[in-house]
Ligand SMILES: [Ca+2]
């Protein structure tokens with residue numbers, strides 16, 4: 037008897053396997069599938085798309101807790117009004133659909149909850165057939181609700197074109213900022229024009245630079261591949277994966293007169309501070325002969341390193357050159373987040389303050405775009 041029982045068990049197992057195999061082979065394609073965004077913001081309205089492999093029936097969707105059904109709309113291969121949605125339970129929406137052909141789609145709009153959620157799961161079934169007696173599960177899918185848009189590294193691509201006379205240097209703005217990765221600079225030119233990379237004051241790469249020949253070299257912690265200055269195309273490529281340790285100024289020098297095109301690309305990783313400090317100017321009006329205190333303060337995510345400001349009569353237009361010093365009435369400069377100057381105006385006039393600030397990672401208020409404030413001194 038024992039043997040027979042075992043035999044029956046083996047046969048039963050075989051029958052089960054044989055029975056399962058054709059089912060697996062003949063499995064029908066998914067009658068419906070769902071596509072969801074990976075992630076949305078809190079309270080954001082977003083679309084869920086259902087793709088159908090049958091022309092009529094019902095889709096019953098169960099939304100995760102906190103999600104609110106808004107509306108639905110027919111998509112491809114479906115006439116206008118080919119889908120209607122109805123709330124049929126807590127978090128349950130039943131869609132009745134009619135399509136012209138398959139695959140057909142409809143979308144429904146959902147509002148995300150007001151607080152973040154991880155792995156919120158949508159589930160559902162499709163009811164189909166003629167009559168509508170078949171039922172298939174639409175696989176679970178999950179998504180996240182986040183309170184702030186996740187930041188992504190930013191790819192920066194710049195192209196500079198122009199022509200140079202012999203012996204002339206052109207400086208490009210803005211500087212290549214500290215903290216970036218994957219820096220690549222290429223020069224194509226019709227004559228012998230040279231790339232130069234400067235570190236504020238040091239000529240780092242180029243003819244007569246710290247690094248002046250192929251295959252390149254390391255300046256402080258920054259390693260570069262460099263074509264060397266030569267009569268033809270040139271390149272400078274950041275070699276190590278690490279971020280640039282400092283900001284660089286890019287220039288081209290016309291060893292001979294010609295046209296050039298320089299391309300610059302780099303990636304700004306998430307969290308790198310590329311914003312100069314925010315400046316606040318306090319410049320109260322006053323009267324001739326009375327001391328006036330002008331205060332410039334600044335704030336910055338990574339700290340304010342330096343503030344510089346000047347006072348000019350309001351009819352003076354800044355030239356952003358040495359000339360401005362000839363007309364400056366008063367100026368002040370210093371490390372830290374607040375600088376002030378007290379002086380006594382000698383004539384009634386309207387004046388303005390122009391201020392610049394730099395942060396601890398080298399982002400400065402652009403030279404030709406200071407923050408300004410106007411104030412008036414009366415008799
Ligand atoms: Ca050259």
Ligand SMILES: [Ca+2]
Pocket residue numbers: 309310311312313336337338339395399
């Ligand atoms: Ca900053």
